[in-house]
Amino acid sequence: MQPESVTQFQPVPAKPSGEPPLVAVPVEATPAPSIIVPLPGLSVPAIPVPAIPLSGPRPRGAKRALATVRRNPLALAGGTILILMALIGLFAPLLFPGDPLAIVAEPFIWPGSDAAHPLGTDSLGRDLLSGIAHGAGVSLRVGLSATALGLVIGVGIGAVAGYFGGWTDAVLSRLIEIFQTLPNFVMLVVLVAIAQPSVTTLSIAIAVVTWPTVARLARAEFRSIREKDFVMAARSLGFGHGRIILSEILPSALPPLIVTASVMVASAILMESALSFMGLGDPNVVSWGSMIGSGREYLRTAWYMCALPGFAIMLTVLALNLIGDALNEILNPRSHEDRR
Amino acid sequence: MNGPIVQPRVPAVPLLAVEDLRIGFGAHQPVSGVGFDVREGETLAIVGESGSGKSLTALSIMGLLPSSARIAPGSSIRFEGREISALSVKDARALRGGSIGMIFQEPMTCLNPVMTIGDQVAEALRQHQPLTRKAAKARAVELLDLVRIPDPHRRVADYPHQLSGGMRQRVMIAIAVACGPRLLIADEPTTALDVTIQAQVLDLIDRLRRELSMAVLLITHDLGVVAQWADRVVVMYAGRKVEQGEPDPLFARPLHPYTQGLLTASPRLDDNFHYSDGPLNEIPGSISSVAGQVGCAFAPRCAHACTACRETIPVLHHLTDGRQVACPVLITEEHRVAAFHR
Amino acid sequence: MPTALGIVIISFLLLQFAPGDAVDVLAGEAGSATAEGMAEMRARYGLDQPVLTQLWAYLSNLVHGNLGWSPRYNMPVTQLIWDRVPESLVLTGAALVLALIVGIGLGAVMAAREGRLTDRLLSVLSLVFYSVPAFWIGLMLIVLFSIKLGWLPSGGAGTIGSSATGVAALLDKLRYMVLPTISLSLFYIAIYARLARVSMIEAKGQDFVRTARAKGLSERRILFRHVLRNALLPVTTVAGMHVGGMLGGSVVIETIYGWPGLGRLAYEAVMGRDFTVLLGILLFSSLLVIVANALVDVLHSILDPRVGGSDAA
Ligand SMILES: Nc1ncnc2c1ncn2[C@@H]1O[C@H](COP(=O)(O)OP(=O)(O)OP(=O)(O)O)[C@@H](O)[C@H]1O
Ligand SMILES: [Mg+2]
Numbered sequence: 001m002q003p004e005s006v007t008q009f010q011p012v013p014a015k016p017s018g019e020p021p022l023v024a025v026p027v028e029a030t031p032a033p034s035i036i037v038p039l040p041g042l043s044v045p046a047i048p049v050p051a052i053p054l055s056g057p058r059p060r061g062a063k064r065a066l067a068t069v070r071r072n073p074l075a076l077a078g079g080t081i082l083i084l085m086a087l088i089g090l091f092a093p094l095l096f097p098g099d100p101l102a103i104v105a106e107p108f109i110w111p112g113s114d115a116a117h118p119l120g121t122d123s124l125g126r127d128l129l130s131g132i133a134h135g136a137g138v139s140l141r142v143g144l145s146a147t148a149l150g151l152v153i154g155v156g157i158g159a160v161a162g163y164f165g166g167w168t169d170a171v172l173s174r175l176i177e178i179f180q181t182l183p184n185f186v187m188l189v190v191l192v193a194i195a196q197p198s199v200t201t202l203s204i205a206i207a208v209v210t211w212p213t214v215a216r217l218a219r220a221e222f223r224s225i226r227e228k229d230f231v232m233a234a235r236s237l238g239f240g241h242g243r244i245i246l247s248e249i250l251p252s253a254l255p256p257l258i259v260t261a262s263v264m265v266a267s268a269i270l271m272e273s274a275l276s277f278m279g280l281g282d283p284n285v286v287s288w289g290s291m292i293g294s295g296r297e298y299l300r301t302a303w304y305m306c307a308l309p310g311f312a313i314m315l316t317v318l319a320l321n322l323i324g325d326a327l328n329e330i331l332n333p334r335s336h337e338d339r340r
Numbered sequence: 341m342n343g344p345i346v347q348p349r350v351p352a353v354p355l356l357a358v359e360d361l362r363i364g365f366g367a368h369q370p371v372s373g374v375g376f377d378v379r380e381g382e383t384l385a386i387v388g389e390s391g392s393g394k395s396l397t398a399l400s401i402m403g404l405l406p407s408s409a410r411i412a413p414g415s416s417i418r419f420e421g422r423e424i425s426a427l428s429v430k431d432a433r434a435l436r437g438g439s440i441g442m443i444f445q446e447p448m449t450c451l452n453p454v455m456t457i458g459d460q461v462a463e464a465l466r467q468h469q470p471l472t473r474k475a476a477k478a479r480a481v482e483l484l485d486l487v488r489i490p491d492p493h494r495r496v497a498d499y500p501h502q503l504s505g506g507m508r509q510r511v512m513i514a515i516a517v518a519c520g521p522r523l524l525i526a527d528e529p530t531t532a533l534d535v536t537i538q539a540q541v542l543d544l545i546d547r548l549r550r551e552l553s554m555a556v557l558l559i560t561h562d563l564g565v566v567a568q569w570a571d572r573v574v575v576m577y578a579g580r581k582v583e584q585g586e587p588d589p590l591f592a593r594p595l596h597p598y599t600q601g602l603l604t605a606s607p608r609l610d611d612n613f614h615y616s617d618g619p620l621n622e623i624p625g626s627i628s629s630v631a632g633q634v635g636c637a638f639a640p641r642c643a644h645a646c647t648a649c650r651e652t653i654p655v656l657h658h659l660t661d662g663r664q665v666a667c668p669v670l671i672t673e674e675h676r677v678a679a680f681h682r
Numbered sequence: 683m684p685t686a687l688g689i690v691i692i693s694f695l696l697l698q699f700a701p702g703d704a705v706d707v708l709a710g711e712a713g714s715a716t717a718e719g720m721a722e723m724r725a726r727y728g729l730d731q732p733v734l735t736q737l738w739a740y741l742s743n744l745v746h747g748n749l750g751w752s753p754r755y756n757m758p759v760t761q762l763i764w765d766r767v768p769e770s771l772v773l774t775g776a777a778l779v780l781a782l783i784v785g786i787g788l789g790a791v792m793a794a795r796e797g798r799l800t801d802r803l804l805s806v807l808s809l810v811f812y813s814v815p816a817f818w819i820g821l822m823l824i825v826l827f828s829i830k831l832g833w834l835p836s837g838g839a840g841t842i843g844s845s846a847t848g849v850a851a852l853l854d855k856l857r858y859m860v861l862p863t864i865s866l867s868l869f870y871i872a873i874y875a876r877l878a879r880v881s882m883i884e885a886k887g888q889d890f891v892r893t894a895r896a897k898g899l900s901e902r903r904i905l906f907r908h909v910l911r912n913a914l915l916p917v918t919t920v921a922g923m924h925v926g927g928m929l930g931g932s933v934v935i936e937t938i939y940g941w942p943g944l945g946r947l948a949y950e951a952v953m954g955r956d957f958t959v960l961l962g963i964l965l966f967s968s969l970l971v972i973v974a975n976a977l978v979d980v981l982h983s984i985l986d987p988r989v990g991g992s993d994a995a
Contacts, residue, residue: 174684175688178688181685181968181971181972182968182971183926183927183967183968183971184930185927185929185930185931185934186929186933186948186963186967187930187964188930189949189960190696193700193957194957270815273817274815274817277815277817289815292821296821299829300829303821306822306825307822310818313818314810314813314814317815318810318813320813321809321813
């Protein structure tokens, strides 16, 4: 449903010039060679002047992170929502013991009309609040494990392609391209239809369609970092390729990957919910998507059954995207130099 | 420097008159009191090291300052006697590109990469003159020919990336002079170019100045350029004019310690040494130490500085031959006498 | 081309992994098939051959534009797909156009008000659009506009049995398109808005914009002739990459709205376990993506003379 997009969101479009635009801030002028005139070559020495930052000194490191959060209360809100959702998902079995798929009351109790079931019940009499709480766990589990797996595959392939270059790169790049061309969600539907749907197979299937984005990013990072001095140095010291990749390059390549990861979790949750909505999810667990799917028939009379779990999805995904934005600002300051 | 004082014939109203120009960004004021005239048909050069406020001065004349910049009240820029800040938006636009043309330092990025150069020249023409598309195109070819772009008929359809830096700067010049401006502002027009191209471009500007009888405000780092092409020169330091005069007398006998420093600091041609090759020590300190300081901005770097220099900003002394200097220490008796007699 | 071949092989492999085959399903549905009858059907569809032979047959069929036979629909898969393609293209095309127009518009507004309240509010709004599940917003739109307000139909691709022609038919069609198009495009509106915002801000700071000002051009002309054209280059590049995403998204959206396109066919195929059709769709939509990418390349080289052109000087 809403695949693709993992990288598109980092606001770093193809920059023709590669330099951040600074309106009319003087660039250190390349000094003019002064050989034009027969007179004693006279030239004003361009004593470099540090460009005056437009808005005071820029904080560094942890301070910078704190400042970003303070400036961006939305990131804080995102973090809070996410932690809340995680806690709810984690403690759902304690908070709402018993099977969320069990019938516990009359069907079609509207939210707010029965204190025992604050969010009401569905068409079979299952408690919606309990379902949403348990669903939080499922969504986050799928989101996290799919992302973890996608990262491992993507970084693995991207790192090898970018680090070794040559024909390895050519072959792997082709592979990446093939997987990127396959429309994600169609592919996902095919995979899930072939495998028996379960939380595990869903996660794997989502990872299979999302890894190429990571791989492309990792490949680009590894390609540029492998030329850096410290990597050259490590190579000249005779370090093995594995060691150079893992302990020399990977740490430097991490920031953009971390930003991508948060957005990947968000899109994995969206994919899982869409699959479950269509009835292609794990039939043995409640998921937000499947709740919406089962409420769909009653849209006319009991639309809350669709609205509530969908709202939970939106909140969670929004929280993740807000965090992704903040991470991008903290870890990738260059692209945000001109923002604010 | 001796002999009777011959006052040059100055027209009643100079083409451009800048008075007490002050430009600030919040509390920071990189241009703090600059004044000069540009007369019909002359080339006035502004020199000064990086950050001295040359570009801001030029941009303010064009009304192109960044939106965060403020021109302080009391500043005045008059073009052909009209105060620029008082112009309506429409009149200001008519001035830009119409009566005043401007070229910039960076020819590689100054042209729109997705428009043909012909269209970019024609666009300037049609903005100010009632021309048909076809007539504008034909005129654009003529202009390209005027700035000595070979094979202009073919080149009109080229995109900027198909041209070299020097050629692009020529296109910029064609755009700037398209509507026959009275004044051409050239902000370091050759800094980004190959040495061999520099002289050609400056030559072209000077030829166009004569042919189109316009004045040129030439901003540069290069004292050699000043010596060869300027009629008069304004030396700026830290947002102020520190000295002004005709190039020959000014170079022969600088009256401001900063100008003096500039001249000694400048590498000689025969040294085959370029200041970008290594750090030059001649003028100690840097301009960046100026912020928030009272008194003469150059005082911390000046060998002649005294207590008074550090406390009050020196006034501008008007001397013979239109010579001006914002420092009393090097002015000799003869200058004073001459000034007195004026 | 190697990409296309790779995709073909992947879809063939997936087909091999598929549990059972269409004959099983058919037999199961009919409930009365004998083992003999099933073997005969397999032989008829070539399902009893060794894998490599089947791959060869698959490839040579593909070359002739033959994606196989759907026993379930009793129709060639190609035919089945072709029948659905126009509706899919209409929907995804409309969604793409809507997303581009609204997204770029929003991005331009945000860039113009950079850092101010409008910018911040719209940024949050676009992030909300980016986070909302498309199928959920689809349902909520139905609740609001079909059920509560009764303004728009809740599903289908046109009034059934309508004999309207010309403009009336078109308007009827448009009424049915509104909701699915919006649902499908919301996510992409968010992407284009944010992308357009960044690239507009970047383009505005470019030197050639200062040159345009120095020519005395009006702000309006500067915006349209100079800023926008350059800012849109990255947006067009990205938009081409979204065709696949939109085709995927339309699986859910078409299912919700009963839109008779490829997406809905995919859903029906999954439910009927008709893998020939499903993989035919995967293959066909991949080809569409390849075509779209090629089109974007062409478009890009038209919009940006630096691409693929000859360099001189
Ligand atoms: N947009 C801006 N915001 C804040 N300060 C600015 C801005 N633009 C310029 N300045 C300040 O104005 C000072 C003078 O700038 P200006 O561009 O006029 O120098 P310049 O003399 O042209 O130098 P150069 O020779 O390097 O071109 C700079 O040092 C900078 O501190
Ligand atoms: Mg400058």
